[in-house]
Amino acid sequence: DIVLTQSPALAVSLGQRATISCRASESVRSSMHWYQQKSGQQPKLLIYGASNLASGVPARFSGSGSGTDFTFTIDPVEADDIATYYCQQSRNDPLTFGSGTKLEIK
């Protein structure tokens, strides 16, 4: 199985940039996607194919990377962005998710 490693938490000031990393245990090419999950809610697709913005998602969100190293960025961070962010690969079965990065406001 492909293991995705994310840092557990990140604290950022409002208006600043938040950068979340995801490292895959083997290459997933560009088949990496990012989801936002707010407390008590279902996940929401934000970025697909490493860098493509999902429909209706603000341009403050962006993604980059390929192979094994990926980055998800929010710039600027707003109060409504408080959530846990998950990366997910669709290169190989079984589909796997990272353990999530909890975004907190300083």
Added chain:
Amino acid sequence: VQLVESGGGLVQPGKSLKLSCSASGFTFSSYGMHWIRQAPGKGLDWVAYISSSSGTVYADAVKGRFTISRDNAKNTLYLQLNSLKSEDTAIYYCARRRTSRGYYVMDAWGQGASVTVSS
């Protein structure tokens, strides 16, 4: 697009439960569907997938115990959970698989159904 799960509840270890996911707002029969679960305070864990032609794939942790199925006439996805264990306690989400620019993504999710396995 709307996905609504139902059928969750409290069940004893070793017993069974069947979850449903009612779909609306899109042509259900044309899409593959996933079940994903989230244990309390934990991350997301993919469980099973069924294609539009009813081909299935399972996570090793549930293979042989869970069965994913669909009824296109009723626009409904199912997950039969048998031989339940305490570690199956989780919120179970259904999600639609969509192909976007050649990538398979989970672009719509239900609100989740809670399953608690305890004696």
